[in-house]
Amino acid sequence: MSNAENEGSNSARLALAASLHSAIRNNHLEFFEDIDDTVHEIGFDSNSLGGGHVTEVPEGLDLAGAQDLINHFAEGSEVLKVRMDAWDGIRTLENESNLLTFLATGLLSTLERESATAATGILSCTLPQEVAPLNSGFFGGQDLNLERMRLGASNRWPGRFPHEYGFEAEDAVWFGVDWQRYTAYWIKRACATGDQRIVLATLQMLAQVRVGLGMTSNDRIVRQLSEASHFRSSDSNRWDTSGDGSKKNEAYGFKRARQLSGSTLVHGTFAWKGSWWHPSGTFHDYIMQNHRSDLYKDGKEFSWSGYYSEKHRDLAGHRFKRWVDSEGGLRTAIGHSYGGEVIARAVNQGATINEVVLLSAPIHHHHESMLYNVSKVFDVRLKFDIVLFAACARQRIPHVPNAMATIREFRLSTWMWNHGATRDPAVWKQNNIARKISL
Structure with a gap:
């Protein structure tokens, strides 16, 4: 499912998952009515938008998603299987908690555009106030910064981190396999704690690292996807439909x-x-x-x-x-x-x-x-x-x-x-x- 041939459709699914997660929380699924034909092409059952599967806005959607991810890794499931199972639950909206799990497995992708899409999606659709503070015990009692993440992980990221590039740099080399090892180490470690907020904090920190790397990519599309992560905090009224x-x-x-x-x-x-x-x-x-x-x-x-x-x-x-x-x-x-x-x-x-x-x-x-x-x-x-x-x-x-x-x-x-x-x-x-x- 995660290969270069399918990177376009998989990235579209990840982007759709982020929008669905945000829309479900805000009870605004009507915004997808105009794209029924489009989402059908990537395997999403557009009929589920009006088919009664989502009857109310789930409380604690982010936390439910984090728990779903914890459950999958506790069972020892392979990442690819987790991803495919999550998509099966998403495409008919039978399990909204699968949305965040699907995004997390996308963040683990070796493909540059897929992981960048997932990272922007995570930062755009999850609520910052629902994550644990970064100075929690999981992070060693100190602020979690990029250098500590690199030196603390057994599977280290071999490339430079965003702060080591100049703002104008657009020449970062992508190490897909190393990125997957790096993120898998932290996500599995977070899931092992059984703490939903630790999982959310880890996903958001990894997503921040990923979009930072994406901003310096030599791939224009990856840069655009990474820059879009800032949309989240840029307008508090993105779901406001009250024409004034x-x-x-x-x-x-x-x-x-x-x-x-x-x-x-x-x-x-x-x-x-x-x-x-x-x-x-x-x-x-x-x-x-x-x-x-x-x-x-x-x-x-x-x-x-x-x-x-x-x-x-x-x-x-x-x-x-x-x-x-x-x-x-x-x-x-x-x-x-x-x-x-x-x-x-x-x-x-x-x-x-x-x-x-x-x-x-x-x-x-x-x-x-x-x-x-x-x-x-x-x-x-x-x-x-x-x-x-x-x-x-x-x-x-x-x-x-x-x-x-x-x-x-x-x-x-x-x-x-x-x-x-x-x-x-x-x-x-x-x-x-x-x-x-x-x-």
Whole structure:
């Protein structure tokens, strides 16, 4: 089940498990109704979402998952068998505690993308307040740091740890077999204590180490998956579905009557160091030459820190609102990933923007409020965005009563790893996206 040939489908299953774990706890399984056909392709019984298997939100879902993992290892089961048994329980939602067990076995994978997906999933879907303190007796009475983990384990990790790389490094070598030995040592030792909180603490610490390593990988997909682990703490309202009409921009109706011109691109997290959104960048030039000749190309293009932080996105929203005001409003704003939230925040603060194009954007309540203040939203995304699923992020704009905006959706029909595919000119051309959404 865990081999390079199946790495794509297995990683998709791990990402789905993380989202299901989070959605079950928050009683929001309706967010999966729009992906029934997609999850069916990876072996998940989509009928179970509405089939009554989940009748109430389980109490202590993380702890139940930790106990399930303890039980499996107490029985001496092989990791592969544990993984397959856990998936059998997940795909029909007959045993929700299998979700965390499945993620733990994914963390043990020798395959780089699988283990990175599992690590991000664990950090995204488990609750930090349910783990034991890191100075507990299991960790020797001292804070558990990366160096202590390396020196304390009989199966040592042979590579460098994240803190030994520079922030910009993207050349880490992946030691798959050694990673499996390393994580197996700690997970089995934790399970042997029989303490659910120790197990959760160990899984979260190992997941943190794994995403740290992933951030320095020479595989762009692994870096994207690892960066997505920060989505968890970035927005406390990720499951909030209350579109807030109270934030309606009352001046919008008057401004909308004017013929607006001018368009711009807003990058997502960490993308400030990229060039696709810059004037003369690949996606910038494609949009300007083919679809928006008024795309901003002067020397004061908008940019923001790109940090995975709600505080930074809030600040970016305020600054983007000022930038839009200085331009006299915009016809179109195009945002990739969390760049879409920056646009939404600016609109909700009064920025005058007629159309918003969302590219692979995680959906929060800011986007719902925005629907009261723009005329059109174009929502372009992957068929199955493994980065957003692993991060437990919502991927579809829900219906908002009395919203002003019309929404046009486009979902790529092919499976892709790359979260950035929706800003790739080749993908736009090949799929004729602009025509299909009438941009």
